[in-house]
Amino acid sequence: MPLWIVIFLGLTTCLGIPGPVLGLDVDFEAWVDRTRIRQSEPLRLTLSIRSTERVQHMPAPQIDLSEFQVEGPSIRTSTNVSIVNFQQELTYIRELTYTLHPRRTGKILIGPASLELQGQTYQTKALVVDVAASDAPQTMAQDEETDRRSTGLADTLFVRARASRLQAYVGQQISVEYDLCFRTGLQNVGFRQVPSFSGFWMEEVFVAQSLQSRREVIDGVAFDVAPLRQVALFPTRAGIHVIDPLVISCDVPVRPGRRGSPLDGVFDDAFFGRATRTVVVRSDSIHLEVSGLPEKGRPDGFSGAVGSYSMQVESHPAEVTVGDPVSLRVTIEGTGNPDAIVPPAVQVPPEIRRFGPEVQADRHVANGKIGGSRTYEFILIPAVAGEFALDPVQFAYFDPDRGRYRVLTSPPVRLRSHSNGAELADQRSGPPRIGRGIETLGTDIRYIKPDAHRLGGGLRLHARPGFWLAQALLPLGFAGSLLYQRHQQRMQADGAYARRRRARGDAERRLRQARQRLAAGDNVGFHAEVQRAVLAFVGHRLSLAAAGLTQDRCVQVLHERGVSGELSRTLRELLDLCDYARFSGGSATVPEMTQTLDRTKRLIAQLEKVI
Amino acid sequence: MLAGVFGLLLSFCAGADAGASEAFSMYNHANSLYAAGEYQAARDRYLEVVAGGMEDAWLFYNLGNAWFKSGELGKAILWYERARRLEPRDPDILHNLRFAKTIKRDRDPEPGHRFYTAMARVLHHPTLDELSAAFSALLLALFLLGLVWLRRGRQMTSGWLAGVIVCSSLLLVNTVVLSARMYHHYTVTEAIVIYPQARARSGPDERQTPVFLVHEGTKVRIDRQQEDWLLIRLPNGLRGWLERRKVEEI
Numbered sequence: 001m002p003l004w005i006v007i008f009l010g011l012t013t014c015l016g017i018p019g020p021v022l023g024l025d026v027d028f029e030a031w032v033d034r035t036r037i038r039q040s041e042p043l044r045l046t047l048s049i050r051s052t053e054r055v056q057h058m059p060a061p062q063i064d065l066s067e068f069q070v071e072g073p074s075i076r077t078s079t080n081v082s083i084v085n086f087q088q089e090l091t092y093i094r095e096l097t098y099t100l101h102p103r104r105t106g107k108i109l110i111g112p113a114s115l116e117l118q119g120q121t122y123q124t125k126a127l128v129v130d131v132a133a134s135d136a137p138q139t140m141a142q143d144e145e146t147d148r149r150s151t152g153l154a155d156t157l158f159v160r161a162r163a164s165r166l167q168a169y170v171g172q173q174i175s176v177e178y179d180l181c182f183r184t185g186l187q188n189v190g191f192r193q194v195p196s197f198s199g200f201w202m203e204e205v206f207v208a209q210s211l212q213s214r215r216e217v218i219d220g221v222a223f224d225v226a227p228l229r230q231v232a233l234f235p236t237r238a239g240i241h242v243i244d245p246l247v248i249s250c251d252v253p254v255r256p257g258r259r260g261s262p263l264d265g266v267f268d269d270a271f272f273g274r275a276t277r278t279v280v281v282r283s284d285s286i287h288l289e290v291s292g293l294p295e296k297g298r299p300d301g302f303s304g305a306v307g308s309y310s311m312q313v314e315s316h317p318a319e320v321t322v323g324d325p326v327s328l329r330v331t332i333e334g335t336g337n338p339d340a341i342v343p344p345a346v347q348v349p350p351e352i353r354r355f356g357p358e359v360q361a362d363r364h365v366a367n368g369k370i371g372g373s374r375t376y377e378f379i380l381i382p383a384v385a386g387e388f389a390l391d392p393v394q395f396a397y398f399d400p401d402r403g404r405y406r407v408l409t410s411p412p413v414r415l416r417s418h419s420n421g422a423e424l425a426d427q428r429s430g431p432p433r434i435g436r437g438i439e440t441l442g443t444d445i446r447y448i449k450p451d452a453h454r455l456g457g458g459l460r461l462h463a464r465p466g467f468w469l470a471q472a473l474l475p476l477g478f479a480g481s482l483l484y485q486r487h488q489q490r491m492q493a494d495g496a497y498a499r500r501r502r503a504r505g506d507a508e509r510r511l512r513q514a515r516q517r518l519a520a521g522d523n524v525g526f527h528a529e530v531q532r533a534v535l536a537f538v539g540h541r542l543s544l545a546a547a548g549l550t551q552d553r554c555v556q557v558l559h560e561r562g563v564s565g566e567l568s569r570t571l572r573e574l575l576d577l578c579d580y581a582r583f584s585g586g587s588a589t590v591p592e593m594t595q596t597l598d599r600t601k602r603l604i605a606q607l608e609k610v611i
Numbered sequence: 612m613l614a615g616v617f618g619l620l621l622s623f624c625a626g627a628d629a630g631a632s633e634a635f636s637m638y639n640h641a642n643s644l645y646a647a648g649e650y651q652a653a654r655d656r657y658l659e660v661v662a663g664g665m666e667d668a669w670l671f672y673n674l675g676n677a678w679f680k681s682g683e684l685g686k687a688i689l690w691y692e693r694a695r696r697l698e699p700r701d702p703d704i705l706h707n708l709r710f711a712k713t714i715k716r717d718r719d720p721e722p723g724h725r726f727y728t729a730m731a732r733v734l735h736h737p738t739l740d741e742l743s744a745a746f747s748a749l750l751l752a753l754f755l756l757g758l759v760w761l762r763r764g765r766q767m768t769s770g771w772l773a774g775v776i777v778c779s780s781l782l783l784v785n786t787v788v789l790s791a792r793m794y795h796h797y798t799v800t801e802a803i804v805i806y807p808q809a810r811a812r813s814g815p816d817e818r819q820t821p822v823f824l825v826h827e828g829t830k831v832r833i834d835r836q837q838e839d840w841l842l843i844r845l846p847n848g849l850r851g852w853l854e855r856r857k858v859e860e861i
Contacts, residue, residue, distance in 0.1 A: 323709075355713070379713065381713060444710075445679055445707040445710050445711070446703045446706050446707055447676075448645050448646075448672070448677075449672055449703070451638070451642055452635050452667075455638055455669070455670060456665060456667055460666075460739075462789075462793055467743065467747070474750050474751060474753075477754065478754055482757075482761060485761050
């Protein structure tokens with residue numbers, strides 16, 4: 001082979017560049033994780049394609065799986081490197097894993113699978129799986145356990161079961177822990193079978209969601225130890241109890257077809273050995289000896305609580321009015337089965353009504369032990385006035401560490417109630433009890449209100465817009481009064497202001513007189529009133545003396561004030577007209593005088609805007 | 612004259628309630644049914660009066676009694692609460708409400724700090740009508756004092772000045788209290804659980820996780836509404852969604 005071809009092939013191989021397939025060596029295999037299963041259990045089928053060259057577009061293998069419900073496949077590709085005679089050999093591995101659920105029982109034939117690649121057809125061997133009914137007794141677990149031992153995994157993988165004690169009383173808490181100890185890579189760890197714990201009340205303390213391992217030396221060998229499960233058990237009957245093993249399954253790495261190779265230790269590493277095999281691991285059984293609780297010394301009121309407890313009793317308030325409630329809280333807490341705590345007996349005198357209890361439960365885990373508290377709240381309502389001493393509250397339990405019963409006793413609970421007015425009123429009809437107040441026979445709601453002559457209590461003022469409008473009138477009225485007073489004061493103190501304010505009214509009054517002259521046919525008088533109205537208006541508005549105000553002076557002042565020439569011209573024409581009518585003796589007609597009157601009104605209105 | 616002006620201010624906004632004269636005869640009939648021990652019949656008559664739009668503390672109180680005697684604790688507390696809103700100092704209403712609350716299953720929360728408890732008691736002592744009338748009276752008094760000032764000029768007596776200070780201060784306090792009460796009245800919606808027990812859920816759906824359990828007679832605050840579900844809040848801050856039919860607004 002020419003040197004450049006060798007270099008080219010070497011480069012493409014090292015760089016992973018797909019090159020021309022010269023002589024493809026393909027190894028096509030199929031295997032299942034188990035050959036005997038129950039119908040309810042899944043089966044894993046793996047098709048492995050191992051080739052010496054990288055294939056750019058690998059076709060899908062063909063296989064008949066009609067006897068199964070199929071999930072997958074999940075595809076995994078890897079590259080295996082091996083050194084043979086000081087030369088590197090690369091193997092490209094493509095694995096397709098199917099999860100199969102058998103549709104029937106009996107022996108089921110799988111395959112063979114076929115693969116067409118570059119004109120060549122490759123086939124696997126056919127596989128046979130024995131499927132049993134779901135409820136049929138099986139020994140697969142034992143078989144696979146045997147398989148685990150035969151593969152030498154017994155020293156590197158096991159489940160450790162530990163109980164906090166092997167001898168206990170009925171009701172005493174026993175903590176059982178299961179740990180997975182391993183020295184090999186693990187995948188897909190799952191519970192296969194959990195103990196039923198018959199004969200026990202069981203509380204779950206911990207269940208692993210993922211493996212959280214720590215290093216631990218067991219019998220001189222370092223293991224990774226991962227807690228799997230922890231439960232708290234409370235025996236319900238005496239006798240010898242056997243806790244079944246906990247069974248798990250997991251995948252451990254193996255190299256198919258290479259067993260016994262001197263390099264197995266190397267290929268156990270996850271980097272090289274990606275092929276796995278499912279194994280089943282079981283813990284040992286646990287034998288427990290449970291004793292019954294002693295009859296001797298069993299106190300009255302013992303309800304079966306076993307453990308270590310404390311009790312607190314408190315009442316609030318200490319003094320109330322008759323008919324008002326008092327809260328009595330009894331809290332029992334400790335280590336043991338919280339459900340074994342029952343409400344304590346609270347004895348109250350007949351003068352006190354008792355309600356409840358309301359229960360508040362709390363549960364906690366401390367140092368792997370179940371504990372908790374129960375709070376019982378009683379409501380006590382004194383029906384009469386006086387001082388009361390309630391009997392102490394008691395709680396009995398069995399202390400397994402000391403092997404004897406204990407009774408917790410609270411101090412006496414004291415209550416004081418005093419009378420209210422209503423009770424005093426009722427005293428007239430009730431028989432007196434010397435030293436203890438009135439004996440109340442019962443409590444009830446008060447009677448209904450009597451008949452009414454009208455209904456409809458509230459006015460709902462706040463919801464009526466008219467109410468708020470009326471409130472707004474007050475400040476507005478005050479503001480108006482204030483402004484009016486200021487106006488009056490200025491009218492008295494400021495002559496110019498007063499004349500300006502009066503100008504319009506004075507002009508209108510004169511024009512009314514002019515209209516009367518018009519009606520009387522007094523031509524001269526009409527024009528004289530019109531002329532006085534205009535001149536007086538201008539004089540008032542500009543604070544000019546009316547006596548000296550002539551037509552020319554009036555026009556001149558308006559001009560000085562910047563009044564427009566059009567308005568001045570109109571004023572001059574009107575005043576000229578009045579002069580002419582007064583002194584020439586000419587007689588204007590009624591329509592002409594009416595027109596003059598309207599013209600005067602318009603002129604005054606226009607002047608009011610500018611001066 | 613002052614009384615006349617004040618009466619005018621009030622009468623300006625107060626209209627006669629139509630049908631009030633007819634309602635009281637039905638109310639009295641219901642009272643006679645209650646006295647005869649026919650609580651359910653009395654309750655129905657009271658409800659007819661209420662359906663006519665009548666709002667009266669005595670009516671609500673008696674209706675609460677009828678519900679109580681009919682064994683409906685939640686409804687009884689609901690109507691006692693409604694009566695208390697109209698007559699917050701009526702001893703009968705307060706007694707029966709307190710009595711009913713001692714029987715209900717859910718305990719009321721412990722009272723908070725004394726100061727806040729006292730403040731809340733002061734705030735809810737007067738009715739809204741009383742606060743509104745006081746507001747109107749104080750405003751009128753200030754208006755009249757202002758007129759005196761206008762009439763007499765700026766040389767006012769110390770008595771006039773004291774009157775202005777007192778009225779202004781009272782008006783300020785009244786305005787604050789009235790505003791707070793109106794804010795509470797128009798923005799805070801409270802309700803009473805009327806079902807024996809109801810599960811509040813984490814969302815407005817039957818499939819949502821139950822988060823707590825409430826029993827009849829418990830007062831809740833409504834924060835939000837969504838279709839047939841209400842987001843309720845307990846005094847201790849717990850929040851959950853409850854079906855609308857299981858509570859009734861006060």
